[in-house]
Every structure is written in structure tokens, then in C-alpha cells.
Amino acid sequence: MPVTNKRRPTIHDVARASGVSRGTVSRALNGDPYVSTAALAAVRRAVAETGYVVNRAARSLVTQRTGTVVMVLSEPQEKLFEDPNFSVLLRVATRRLAQRDVALVMMVAGDDGDRERVVRYLRGGHADGVLLLSAHSGDPLLAELETLAIPAVACGAVLGREGVIPYAAADDREGARQMAQYLVDQGRKKIATITGPLDTPGGLNRLEGFCDVLGRKAVKKLIAHGDYSRHSGEAAMRELLDRVPDLDAVFVGSDLMAAGALAVLRERGRRVPEDVAVGGFDDSAIAGSTHPKLTTVRQPLEQVATETVRLLLELIDGAETVESLVLSTELVTRESA
Amino acid sequence: MPVTNKRRPTIHDVARASGVSRGTVSRALNGDPYVSTAALAAVRRAVAETGYVVNRAARSLVTQRTGTVVMVLSEPQEKLFEDPNFSVLLRVATRRLAQRDVALVMMVAGDDGDRERVVRYLRGGHADGVLLLSAHSGDPLLAELETLAIPAVACGAVLGREGVIPYAAADDREGARQMAQYLVDQGRKKIATITGPLDTPGGLNRLEGFCDVLGRKAVKKLIAHGDYSRHSGEAAMRELLDRVPDLDAVFVGSDLMAAGALAVLRERGRRVPEDVAVGGFDDSAIAGSTHPKLTTVRQPLEQVATETVRLLLELIDGAETVESLVLSTELVTRESA
DNA sequence: GAATTCTCTGTGAACGTTCACAGTGCGGCA
DNA sequence: TGCCGCACTGTGAACGTTCACAGAGAATTC
Numbered sequence: 001m002p003v004t005n006k007r008r009p010t011i012h013d014v015a016r017a018s019g020v021s022r023g024t025v026s027r028a029l030n031g032d033p034y035v036s037t038a039a040l041a042a043v044r045r046a047v048a049e050t051g052y053v054v055n056r057a058a059r060s061l062v063t064q065r066t067g068t069v070v071m072v073l074s075e076p077q078e079k080l081f082e083d084p085n086f087s088v089l090l091r092v093a094t095r096r097l098a099q100r101d102v103a104l105v106m107m108v109a110g111d112d113g114d115r116e117r118v119v120r121y122l123r124g125g126h127a128d129g130v131l132l133l134s135a136h137s138g139d140p141l142l143a144e145l146e147t148l149a150i151p152a153v154a155c156g157a158v159l160g161r162e163g164v165i166p167y168a169a170a171d172d173r174e175g176a177r178q179m180a181q182y183l184v185d186q187g188r189k190k191i192a193t194i195t196g197p198l199d200t201p202g203g204l205n206r207l208e209g210f211c212d213v214l215g216r217k218a219v220k221k222l223i224a225h226g227d228y229s230r231h232s233g234e235a236a237m238r239e240l241l242d243r244v245p246d247l248d249a250v251f252v253g254s255d256l257m258a259a260g261a262l263a264v265l266r267e268r269g270r271r272v273p274e275d276v277a278v279g280g281f282d283d284s285a286i287a288g289s290t291h292p293k294l295t296t297v298r299q300p301l302e303q304v305a306t307e308t309v310r311l312l313l314e315l316i317d318g319a320e321t322v323e324s325l326v327l328s329t330e331l332v333t334r335e336s337a
Numbered sequence: 338m339p340v341t342n343k344r345r346p347t348i349h350d351v352a353r354a355s356g357v358s359r360g361t362v363s364r365a366l367n368g369d370p371y372v373s374t375a376a377l378a379a380v381r382r383a384v385a386e387t388g389y390v391v392n393r394a395a396r397s398l399v400t401q402r403t404g405t406v407v408m409v410l411s412e413p414q415e416k417l418f419e420d421p422n423f424s425v426l427l428r429v430a431t432r433r434l435a436q437r438d439v440a441l442v443m444m445v446a447g448d449d450g451d452r453e454r455v456v457r458y459l460r461g462g463h464a465d466g467v468l469l470l471s472a473h474s475g476d477p478l479l480a481e482l483e484t485l486a487i488p489a490v491a492c493g494a495v496l497g498r499e500g501v502i503p504y505a506a507a508d509d510r511e512g513a514r515q516m517a518q519y520l521v522d523q524g525r526k527k528i529a530t531i532t533g534p535l536d537t538p539g540g541l542n543r544l545e546g547f548c549d550v551l552g553r554k555a556v557k558k559l560i561a562h563g564d565y566s567r568h569s570g571e572a573a574m575r576e577l578l579d580r581v582p583d584l585d586a587v588f589v590g591s592d593l594m595a596a597g598a599l600a601v602l603r604e605r606g607r608r609v610p611e612d613v614a615v616g617g618f619d620d621s622a623i624a625g626s627t628h629p630k631l632t633t634v635r636q637p638l639e640q641v642a643t644e645t646v647r648l649l650l651e652l653i654d655g656a657e658t659v660e661s662l663v664l665s666t667e668l669v670t671r672e673s674a
Numbered sequence: 675g676a677a678t679t680c681t682c683t684g685t686g687a688a689c690g691t692t693c694a695c696a697g698t699g700c701g702g703c704a
Numbered sequence: 705t706g707c708c709g710c711a712c713t714g715t716g717a718a719c720g721t722t723c724a725c726a727g728a729g730a731a732t733t734c
Contacts (some may be wrong), residue, residue, distance in 0.1 A: 020683080021683065022684080022720095022722090033681095034681060034683085051460065053457055055398070055462065056463055058721035060689090061392070061688090061690065062721055063723090064689085094443050094444065095445060103444075105441060105442045105443075107435065121440070124345075124393065126393055289596070357713075358713065360713070361713060372711095373713090398692090398719045400719090
């Protein structure tokens with residue numbers, strides 16, 4: 001006979017089973033210090049034997065807290081879901097939040113309808129905080145978020161709102177400098193770059209770092225733009241080869257685009273790294289499986305995710321403000337440079 | 338001056354502003370037919386002007402419904418997050434559920450602790466249904482799920498529980514048959530296969546389909562096993578080449594493993610498709626960017642995801658049972674075979 | 675020995691909904 | 705005229721918590 005008692009046990013059932021009152025059960029469950037050890041033990045036993053689980057809805061109603069955080073994906077396209085970095089972020093965030101018994105709900109904010117839904121959800125007080133993923137600088141959601149006055153933290157800086165929305169991010173600029181310097185030290189003379197979208201911190205800052213080392217004017221003709229997709233990496237590489245046939249190195253703003261660039265270089269008969277050195281960015285899974293293996297810049301993504309969650313939880317716990325974090329990157333040399 | 342009124346408007350505020358009672362507001366909001374057009378208009382106006390949003394916690398408390406569905410990722414490793422199929426599923430499910438104003442919360446059930454958390458969450462009645470992703474046949478979560486008596490649907494069949502947990506899935510077996518037949522028709526004589534894990538429907542059924550065409554005994558020596566990872570595809574390909582140096586085709590159980598196999602074939606100096614034809618499975622993004630481009634079997638993943646969500650919503654809406662779905666695959670010929 | 679503090683406990687109210695029930699007019703029908 | 709059904713509305717109770725408050729003893733202080 002299945003033990004499916006129709007009704008879920010409530011705090012009253014626990015109270016009855018343990019011989020104390022609702023109030024005491026509630027206190028015992030929530031770690032209030034004013035609970036006798038006897039009462040605590042009785043409650044513990046009763047909880048175990050009734051299989052009681054707190055009803056979050058009822059709790060939310062009175063505490064005005066939901067135990068829920070929303071991860072907002074404000075990428076217009078489906079691109080984000082193909083970004084290997086996204087999976088890392090999602091995995092780490094889910095785990096970290098679960099440790100605190102906070103549920104993570106996913107929402108996409110691609111079009112206006114989506115966005116309206118997100119705002120309605122938040123305005124309804126259904127979440128205690130917001131985790132922003134890859135928000136572009138012009139995203140209209142950001143303004144709405146500010147009027148909502150709900151704790152929000154971004155994973156990666158939000159361009160133009162660095163002071164407003166706290167974030168944890170990798171040091172894109174310094175990482176790009178490391179790579180550029182490395183290529184220079186290897187004796188490369190004509191170093192090009194393929195950037196990510198310039199309205200993202202990764203796109204912009206990696207380009208900045210590149211220019212820091214090589215000089216802004218010197219590289220003017222050596223810049224091509226992509227959108228982080230593999231395909232855009234191919235297109236940009238073709239463009240560069242047409243424009244600067246004698247380039248001998250290229251720093252690509254993401255591993256995925258670098259994979260595309262490698263394909264085009266092979267197609268055009270350039271040997272890597274003999275003729276052209278290629279450097280990527282991310283050190284994602286793909287970097288180890290290109291041919292040749294990709295020399296790249298490792299982003300501490302897991303740490304970024306962990307810290308982002310930490311910042312958000314601090315805000316939710318009542319911190320007035322939190323300090324944004326910039327975490328350092330590391331050059332990983334493999335075969336392509 | 339920001340219009341941040343401290344208190345969120347409640348149904349009482351709307352009632353007052355529209356000059357009707359709580360009950361009528363509630364009815365108007367929930368589409369009850371017994372509401373006069375005048376009242377309906379008044380309520381609409383009041384909602385707009387107060388910015389009212391229903392409090393889900395309060396609603397849940399009385400309706401016993403949460404408007405939430407849990408997506409459980411029961412992959413032991415982090416593998417799932419690297420699976421390109423996962424992103425498709427996540428994207429589609431999020432969208433479909435959002436259309437019905439159902440929130441999707443993500444939970445990982447990797448280790449026992451995770452699993453306990455998931456069960457506690459469900460037992461607490463915090464979700465109306467469960468979306469199962471890539472559950473293995475022996476997963477202890479499944480048994481627990483059954484005792485919980487909560488609507489659950491799997492994306493892809495759950496081996497050994499096909500009758501218990503409804504699902505939507507691609508027709509793996511028929512897809513494998515298509516590919517095997519195609520290779521035969523191309524005149525290939527020694528056709529090997531690299532399987533996925535045999536405790537997954539994809540691993541098992543694709544092998545079955547392969548054997549359907551080629552005969553179980555005939556292929557005995559031509560089978561190697563992988564775990565869907567790229568690395569395992571490389572290892573399996575090496576093993577096959579060592580064992581059967583004169584093979585002239587290989588059907589690989591996933592595109593990612595096929596990419597690994599291609600790398601090994603190149604490394605061993607085999608031309609694809611001249612010396613060895615390679616067939617993949619999934620038609621994921623990677624299939625278009627290998628070298629040569631991968632001939633593969635397209636899974637209607639978006640449709641699988643859509644249908645999975647539909648089945649779950651039907652169960653939640655009270656359907657006693659729902660019919661599982663098997664959707665047909667399609668051979669996509671590119672360069673590798 | 676009385677007053678005060680400290681620890682622990684129970685109780686009533688409140689959170690914001692929905693639902694069942696009990697009306698209230700109003701029109702149609704016998 | 706009286707009765708019934710129909711369309712609509714308002715009200716009280718309930719959902720399962722937490723929180724503030726008040727009270728009971730025991731321990732401590734004066």
C-alpha cells in the first residue's frame with residue numbers, strides 16, 4: 001500500500017506530534033536561539049516522522065521573501081545558448097544557490113513580450129533578486145530593473161552601468177594584453193585581431209587591451225569584427241586575409257571564433273602556427289579540440305559565477321552596496337601560437 | 338521623484354479603485370464568465386492604473402498550484418551542460434512555459450545531496466510538474482518521483498520505464514537504420530559503429546537500428562563504445578582502427594563523438610570520405626563546422642522539446658494519462674559520407 | 675525577600691488570494 | 705401576481721506560515 005497520505009503535513013501536524021506549539025516549531029525550524037533542547041529534539045523527531053516540508057507559499061506570504069532568484073538571459077538571439085560559457089555559469093549558479101536553498105528560475109528576455117513578462121514577474125515580487133547574463137549596454141530591461149529596486153547583479157560588467165549594477169567579471173583587458181604581449185615576444189610583426197561585439201565588455205575590453213600593447217593607430221587596419229559566433233570568426237578571418245595577406249598572427253576574441261578562423265586559415269593554405277599564429281580567448285572546451293590546439297586566455301569562469309552569486313546573496317541579505325570584482329586571467333599556451 | 342510606492346498594490350486596492358468587490362476583481366482577472374462588461378472594464382482600468390500584479394504566493398496557498406515546473410538535470414557529471422542538445426531543450430522549454438506563465442526552475446540532481454534537495458522541493462509542493470532530462474535507467478530519483486505522484490514527463494525515453502514516465506523522443510532506432518542503410522547503399526563493405534552509453538535510449542536504440550540493417554552477428558567485432566563526449570569518440574575510433582584496419586565506414590552515435598573520430602582518422606592518414614565514410618547523429622551545430630562537413634541524422638529536437646512541454650502541461654491540467662511521442666528523424670547528407 | 679532579568683512558550687493576527695455561499699435584481703412564464 | 709431561473713455581486717472563511725506580544729517560571733540582582 002503506497003503511503004500517499006492525501007494531505008501534506010502542516011506545521012500544525014508537527015506541533016501536535018511533538019507536543020509543542022506552532023510558534024515553537026516555527027522557531028525550531030528557523031534556528032531561533034530561544035528554543036529548549038528538549039523542544040528542539042521533539043520537533044526534529046516529529047518532522048522526520050511526519051515528513052514535513054515547509055510550505056514556501058505560506059512563508060513567502062508573510063515574510064515577503066520568495067527564496068527565488070531569476071536568471072535573465074537578455075540575449076536577443078539564440079546565441080547565448082550555444083555559448084559554452086553559458087553552461088558553466090548556469091551549472092555553477094544552480095549549485096551555489098541550491099546550497100542556500102534558493103531556487104533558480106530561468107527567463108529569457110529576447111523580445112519585448114519576453115521583457116514585459118520578466119518585469120511583471122519581478123514587479124509581482126516573485127523573486128528576491130536578479131542574475132543578469134550578458135546584458136548589452138542598450139538593453140531596455142536595465143532601466144526597468146532600476147525602477148524596480150530589486151537586488152541585481154551581472155555576470156560580466158554591464159557597459160555604461162558599471163557603477164549602477166554590481167558585477168563579477170574576468171579581467172578582459174589584462175587578458176588581451178597578455179596575449180598581445182605574448183605574440184609580440186614570439187617575434188610576430190603583423191598582428192591582427194578579431195573582436196567580439198563592441199557593445200559587450202568582452203568585445204570592447206579585449207580590443208582595448210590589444211591596443212594597449214600594440215598602439216591604437218598601428219593596428220587600425222588590422223581589426224575585424226565578429227559576434228562571438230563561429231561563423232562570424234570565419235567571415236572576419238577571410239576579410240583580414242584579403243585586406244592584409246601578409247599578417248603573421250591574429251588574436252581572436254573568443255575560442256569559438258578562433259575555431260572558425262583556423263578553418264579559414266587552413267582553407268587558404270596558411271600553416272598554423274608557422275605562417276600565422278592564432279590566439280583565442282576563454283579557454284573553453286573547444287580550445288583543446290581544435291587542430292592545432294588553441295593557445296588562449298583562460299577566464300576563471302567558475303569563479304566569476306561563484307562570485308556573482310555571492311554578491312547577489314549579499315545584496316538580498318540586506319547589504320546596501322557591494323564591491324564589483326574583477327578576476328585575473330591566465331595565458332594558456334598550446335599549439336596554435 | 339521616483340514613483341516607488343512602498344507597498345505593492347493588492348487586490349483590495351484594485352477593488353477600491355474600480356468600485357467593485359474583491360471577489361469580482363478576482364473573477365475578472367481569472368476569466369470567470371460571470372462578470373459584467375462594465376465591471377470588467379473598471380477592473381482592467383484599475384489594474385492598469387495601480388500597476389497591480391497578482392501575488393502568486395497567496396494564490397498558491399489557496400489553489401494548491403504553484404505555476405512552476407522543475408527541470409531536473411540528472412546527469413552525474415557536468416557533461417550535460419556541454420551537450421549542445423541541452424541548450425536547445427532549455428531554450429524551447431523556457432519559451433513554451435513562459436507563454437503559459439509557468440516559471441521554469443532548474444535543479445541539478447548530480448549527487449545524493451542534490452537529489453535529496455530535489456525531492457524535498459517537490460515534496461514541499463513547490464512545483465506542479467517535473468521535466469526530466471537525460472535520466473539514466475538506474476537513476477534512484479525515478480523511484481522517488483513515482484512515490485511523489487507528481488506529473489512528470491521525460492525528454493527522451495527513460496529506459497525501462499517507458500510505460501511509467503511518458504516522454505517525447507526522436508526515433509533513434511529508425512534514424513540509425515536510415516544511416517546504416519545509406520552507408521550500405523553507398524557500397525561500403527566494412528561498416529563499424531561507435532555507440533553512446535548503453536544505459537541511455539540514444540546509445541541503445543541507435544545501436545539496435547544499426548544492427549537491424551547489418552545483422553547483429555555480422556557487426557559483432559565492429560562495435561566500440563563511447564559516452565557522447567568528443568574524447569570518447571577519439572578513443573573509440575582508435576580502438577576500431579587498431580582492431581579493424583580495413584574498415585571503410587563508421588556510424589558514430591553523436592556528432593560530437595564523430596568530430597573526435599574525424600580528428601583521429603586524419604591523424605591516422607585516412608581520407609574522409611574516400612577511405613572511410615563517417616556518419617554522425619544529432620545534426621547539431623558542430624556537424625556543419627567539422628572538416629569535412631558531417632553527414633548525419635537530424636533529430637527534431639525543437640519539436641521534441643515542444644512536445645515534452647505540451648505533455649507535461651496536459652498532465653498538470655488534469656489529464657489522467659498522455660501518449661508518449663516518437664518523432665521521425667531525417668538523413669542529412671554533407672561531405673563525410 | 676522583592677524586583678528584575680532571562681529563557682522559553684503559546685496565541686492571535688496578518689499576509690493576499692480564491693472559493694463556496696448567499697444574496698439581489700430582473701425578466702420570463704404560468 | 706407569484707414563482708423561478710439567470711446573470712451578476714459581495715462576504716466570510718480558509719490556505720500555512722511568521723511575527724509581535726504577553727505570560728510563566730527560573731535565575732539573578734539589589
